[in-house]
Amino acid sequence: MVAAIVLACAAVDARAAAPSTSAALPPAPVESEAASPAPLAPRASTSAAPAHRLRVGLVLSGGGARGAAHIGVLKMLDQLHVPIDAIAGTSMGAVVGGLYASGMSGQQIEDAMASVDWQVAFRDHPPRDELDYRRKQEEERYLVNLPLGLQGRRLVIPKGLIQGQKLTETLRQLTLPVATITDFDHLPTAFRAIATNLETGAVAVLGDGDLATAMRASMAVPGVFAPVEYRGQLLVDGGITDYLPIDIARAMGVDVLIVVDSGYTLQPRKNLVSLPGITQQMLSILLRRNIERQLATLTQQDVIVSPNLGDFSSYDFVDTLKIVNAGAAAVEKIATRLRAFELPEAQYAQYLAQRQSARSPLPVVQFVRVVPDSTTYQRPIDDLFDGFKGQALNPEAVQHQEELLYGHGFLELLDYRLQQDSGGQYGLDFTALRNSWGPNYLRVGVALQTDFKGNTVFNAGGRLDVTEINSLGAESVWDVQVGTAPLLATEFFQPLSNVTQYFVAPTTQVEAHDIPQVANGRQIGEYREQSFDYGLAFGREFGNWGEIRIGALNLIGNEHVSQGDFNVPTPSFNVDEYFARFGFDDLDDAHFPHSGQALTTQLSFDANSDGQEGSDLFTLDWRIAHSWARNTLGLWLTGGSTVGGSQTNVRTYFPLGGFLNLSGVQTDTLAGPQFAIGRLIYMRKIGNGGEGILDVPAYLGASFETGNVWSSRADVSASSLRKDGAVFFGADTYVGPAYLAVGYDQSGSVALYVFVGRAF
Numbered sequence: 130m131v132a133a134i135v136l137a138c139a140a141v142d143a144r145a146a147a148p149s150t151s152a153a154l155p156p157a158p159v160e161s162e163a164a165s166p167a168p169l170a171p172r173a174s175t176s177a178a179p180a181h182r183l184r185v186g187l188v189l190s191g192g193g194a195r196g197a198a199h200i201g202v203l204k205m206l207d208q209l210h211v212p213i214d215a216i217a218g219t220s221m222g223a224v225v226g227g228l229y230a231s232g233m234s235g236q237q238i239e240d241a242m243a244s245v246d247w248q249v250a251f252r253d254h255p256p257r258d259e260l261d262y263r264r265k266q267e268e269e270r271y272l273v274n275l276p277l278g279l280q281g282r283r284l285v286i287p288k289g290l291i292q293g294q295k296l297t298e299t300l301r302q303l304t305l306p307v308a309t310i311t312d313f314d315h316l317p318t319a320f321r322a323i324a325t326n327l328e329t330g331a332v333a334v335l336g337d338g339d340l341a342t343a344m345r346a347s348m349a350v351p352g353v354f355a356p357v358e359y360r361g362q363l364l365v366d367g368g369i370t371d372y373l374p375i376d377i378a379r380a381m382g383v384d385v386l387i388v389v390d391s392g393y394t395l396q397p398r399k400n401l402v403s404l405p406g407i408t409q410q411m412l413s414i415l416l417r418r419n420i421e422r423q424l425a426t427l428t429q430q431d432v433i434v435s436p437n438l439g440d441f442s443s444y445d446f447v448d449t450l451k452i453v454n455a456g457a458a459a460v461e462k463i464a465t466r467l468r469a470f471e472l473p474e475a476q477y478a479q480y481l482a483q484r485q486s487a488r489s490p491l492p493v494v495q496f497v498r499v500v501p502d503s504t505t506y507q508r509p510i511d512d513l514f515d516g517f518k519g520q521a522l523n524p525e526a527v528q529h530q531e532e533l534l535y536g537h538g539f540l541e542l543l544d545y546r547l548q549q550d551s552g553g554q555y556g557l558d559f560t561a562l563r564n565s566w567g568p569n570y571l572r573v574g575v576a577l578q579t580d581f582k583g584n585t586v587f588n589a590g591g592r593l594d595v596t597e598i599n600s601l602g603a604e605s606v607w608d609v610q611v612g613t614a615p616l617l618a619t620e621f622f623q624p625l626s627n628v629t630q631y632f633v634a635p636t637t638q639v640e641a642h643d644i645p646q647v648a649n650g651r652q653i654g655e656y657r658e659q660s661f662d663y664g665l666a667f668g669r670e671f672g673n674w675g676e677i678r679i680g681a682l683n684l685i686g687n688e689h690v691s692q693g694d695f696n697v698p699t700p701s702f703n704v705d706e707y708f709a710r711f712g713f714d715d716l717d718d719a720h721f722p723h724s725g726q727a728l729t730t731q732l733s734f735d736a737n738s739d740g741q742e743g744s745d746l747f748t749l750d751w752r753i754a755h756s757w758a759r760n761t762l763g764l765w766l767t768g769g770s771t772v773g774g775s776q777t778n779v780r781t782y783f784p785l786g787g788f789l790n791l792s793g794v795q796t797d798t799l800a801g802p803q804f805a806i807g808r809l810i811y812m813r814k815i816g817n818g819g820e821g822i823l824d825v826p827a828y829l830g831a832s833f834e835t836g837n838v839w840s841s842r843a844d845v846s847a848s849s850l851r852k853d854g855a856v857f858f859g860a861d862t863y864v865g866p867a868y869l870a871v872g873y874d875q876s877g878s879v880a881l882y883v884f885v886g887r888a889f
């Protein structure tokens with residue numbers, strides 16, 4: 130859902146989607162006396178070429194996913210043995226052009242693009258499998274995925290929907306062979322990336338510095354991607370000011386231009402029926418004059434390539450191969466004209482060899498440094514990356530360590546550059562930028578369930594996470610919940626190392642909740658339990674997939690009858706408890722998982738128990754999901770046991786009943802000291818293009834559930850299992866997963882539910 134919205138907005142180049150004034154098969158451009166912008170002073174390029182041939186410049190427009198047509202154009206130019214001496218590109222054209230300028234071939238760029246998960250690359254939030262375990266648990270509890278920060282008394286939101294971490298990682302790895310080249314004229318092919326200075330509105334022509342950052346800046350759509358700080362300038366998408374940088378390419382000392390325009394044509398009236406369509410048309414009209422002025426400067430010997438991209442949009446990255454083929458097809462139709470620039474086999478081989486000679490093998494890392502504005506993160510970077518010293522640079526291993534640190538969720542950008550010092554040694558310079566809306570974060574969540582029989586549960590909660598308290602990444606977490614089960618809790622999470630991931634965590638919590646009183650399969654009343662507990666836990670995280678912790682708690686509280694006519698078995702309690710808990714989680718989604726599994730198991734001991742209170746507990750929750758195409762099959766097993774004694778302590782009883790907890794049984798009308806339930810859940814994703822309904826992922830599903838509660842372990846048997854099921858519609862909304870469901874019980878009872886909150 131979020132990825133689709135982001136990609137749609139990221140139609141960078143949809144903003145700069147100026148129409149092409151040429152037909153699909155354009156005639157040779159006619160000379161025009163229209164004035165062109167004052168050219169930039171050309172710089173000599175080291176891209177050698179035989180003196181007797183024309184120097185060829187390549188101009189690549191923006192276009193978002195449509196810019197993949199540039200790859201097809203480059204593949205055909207490679208096949209035709211057409212040398213390229215200089216490239217100027219905007220937005221997606223800067224990305225494709227920059228990769229080609231780095232020495233990659235058209236085919237290599239296509240292979241790289243095909244291997245990229247574009248929904249991940251254009252999504253700032255790390256995939257769930259890259260989040261650390263604490264953030265995964267936080268996602269399950271606080272379902273509203275809206276990044277909010279608290280700075281003093283001011284709420285702060287990010288500077289863009291996407292900060293660009295994943296895209297930067299991708300570009301960084303692809304450009305490592307030329308990472309130490311800071312003058313873009315010394316790249317295998319001379320290159321310029323076009324961006325826009327956000328402060329002045331002027332065109333920014335990037336011809337030196339860091340290649341990956343220059344490409345990233347060129348496609349920083351304002352409001353979608355965060356602006357990029359680059360050599361003292363605050364830069365955004367170049368398509369705003371120069372969608373088709375013909376003048377920039379001409380100024381690079383070339384004799385002839387090949388211009389590739391993958392933008393949009395003006396839409397007919399019948400298509401102007403929606404706000405996005407009208408807005409895009411308006412932007413196209415506003416930019417048209419500049420584009421026409423650029424095209425008017427072309428000469429008879431320049432060539433325009435206009436791929437027939439039909440209805441492909443700027444965010445159709447799933448159709449990258451088709452768009453690439455459209456670019457190749459456009460070149461095939463004008464191959465005769467392009468053969469005028471073809472080199473003989475021997476000369477083209479020399480040209481390729483010169484391009485490859487500028488690319489360097491990955492060196493041995495001799496140092497790891499932190500740039501001056503990132504010294505706050507000196508200790509974690511040293512701890513995580515010092516181990517790479519003395520080893521050949523392994524980009525995949527570095528990226529894995531990056532993901533561990535970035536997965537904490539506190540960094541807007543974590544990047545590195547391969548540098549060579551004055552002594553000729555190579556190393557890594559790291560940049561770590563704190564979230565602009567941090568370091569204090571707010572998360573919110575809601576939970577609502579009603580069965581239309583008077584049983585309604587509603588809770589709304591929030592979390593304040595005060596982070597980066599010290600160099601080991603300590604956090605102070607404060608939780609507040611109001612509604613059916615009010616709660617106030619705090620935890621101080623103190624890691625003991627950035628490497629071994631041991632931690633200590635003192636906690637305090639005040640809460641109140643209802644405990645159903647059940648007789649003969651129906652609820653006859655409720656207890657209201659109020660408690661205060663405090664304790665200390667010690668544990669260890671395992672990578673970003675799991676955690677084990679052991680600890681002790683003191684629980685003080687009381688119970689009273691809130692509904693019904695019966696006596697309270699234990700009006701007050703004061704319990705010392707020891708516990709051990711293990712958690713594992715590699716599910717790909719907290720709400721509607723499609724792959725992976727999660728396991729949580731806990732054993733609690735009542736230190737005050739004399740063997741008769743039955744307060745020693747064992748619980749287990751295991752979920753697993755597997756998908757094919759639009760279909761997902763999930764298995765969810767949950768169980769618990771109260772160990773020892775007469776087991777009359779209702780405070781430790783486990784309730785059943787409700788959606789996906791024996792769906793045909795009224796909510797919480799089964800309770801006992803032993804319980805078990807298994808669910809087999811099938812879901813099918815629905816909606817156009819797989820993106821869901823109303824632009825959120827939506828599902829139709831059904832469940833089969835079997836389980837029960839028992840008074841003792843001796844009563845547990847297969848014959849006593851109840852059998853229930855449900856059919857449901859679910860959607861991953863902006864406030865969390867929501868369901869409309871009908872449940873069925875073996876007794877013939879039917880229950881209707883509206884549910885917001887985690888169900889699977």
